[in-house]
Amino acid sequence: MLLSRFAISAGFCFLTLFSLHSLPAKAGQVIAVGAEFAHIFERNVDGDYVGLGVDLIRSLAKQNGDTVSFEIYPWRRAQWMVENGHAHILIGPYKTAERETKFVFAQKPFFQDIMAFYVRQGSPPVIWDGSYASLHGSKVAVINGWVYGPQFEAVRSSLNVEVANSLENGLNMLVAKRVDYLATNLRNSDALLNKMGLASKVVTLQPFIDRQDGYLAYCKQACDMLRSRYDESYEQLRVSNALQELAHKFEVRLP
Template identity: 40%
Template sequence: MALCALPPFSFARPAGPRELVAAGTRNEGIYERRPNGEFAGLGADLVRLLARRHGYQPRFEIYPWRRALEVVGGGKADLLVSPYKTAERLRVMRYSEQAFFQDELAFYVRADAMPIWEGDYTLLKGRRIVIINGWAYGEAFAKALPLMNVSVTNTVENGLQMLSHGHIEMFASNRRDTDPVVKQLGLGDRVLALAPLIDVQDAYFAYPLAPRHRDLPAQMDHLLIELKKNGELQRLARRYGVTLP
């Protein structure tokens, strides 16, 4: 998931009794803040639909990804938009049963310097690889971390710039967030995603272990099931260029 350099809103104002506070990071097609301050994307739309149905007043907060995880895990927001599931996160957050989109994770490399990967992490021993702070890349990647020379950055843009300038050899990211930035930076002839994929991950909504709105997780699951059945989720996914599970 991509990170955001925009400053977060403040939680100094206490949440009202029917306010629904959603937290997330800048996330292509999922959770984005427009120049006018409005939030857009599949995740933001689903939060609004849920709020209208159950009488909540939605409020959107945006953070760097690791901070967004901490805010929801610490009970300072009601809902986190788009985390993948990991054992570590399941210790501090509760997840929806229903996933609402899916990501492909890949290594990005320079076209003139393509390491041999083939899905075998032993081939990456000592490789200089950058990852995004707080992102999860799957169990196999996590187990292989000691083999690689891994550093951390906070944005997709930074990771791609580090790669294009030769500061690293590989950048691990998801294609939904990264392919548009490759195009925006004019790197289409210099940077490419390396096959095979690192992993394919489903993404969810997550909640504090003791949610302020106790029925919220079940309400979101019921909404997602209904939208899948009537085709509305598929329509929204096409609108935002998002892949469904």
């Protein structure tokens, strides 16, 4: 009797774990996670999830008869959840070779970011002509878990880098003169600067660091069918001009 109860209990645990890490080939419950990204994935004053990524996934889910739930986490936590099968979709990552070992990326990106350096307004003349040699001796803040494009990543280890735990932290470090440069993207930074009341205190430098495409990334364990269905539905949205309308609504640059 004891063995029988143990077998039943073990079987129940297996089924529970299986349900957490699997998604039916057809309609099902989809869990999408990410960090708070301005205009892509955020919550409004009423606590509702809004942004291009939210509307896009809702459209894809509706076309496929799925229901979808959203959760915002710190960026590394959100990545961990999808990598380990606790969520199905990661909203907005840039594609890198390392990340492709952890996630299955959508066939096409759904937005594009411009990566740039920010400096303090009124700081000493800055020499930035696109050559990273010009940053020698300067402190450069980067955001924990972010990537900035192949050229930047190739020289990152040679720079005097300070890691900020969040973009807000990075902006405060810059304004407080703890760093000389902040590497970030225009979309997130401009929105947060306005929110923090710091827009007049910083300047964006050109040339830009790079352009990065943002994707939906899927869990590797059980999301192949989900990704395939959503890739097909995404293409329909793109061809029908619905994606362009959503991007215009949220003031997001398309690839």
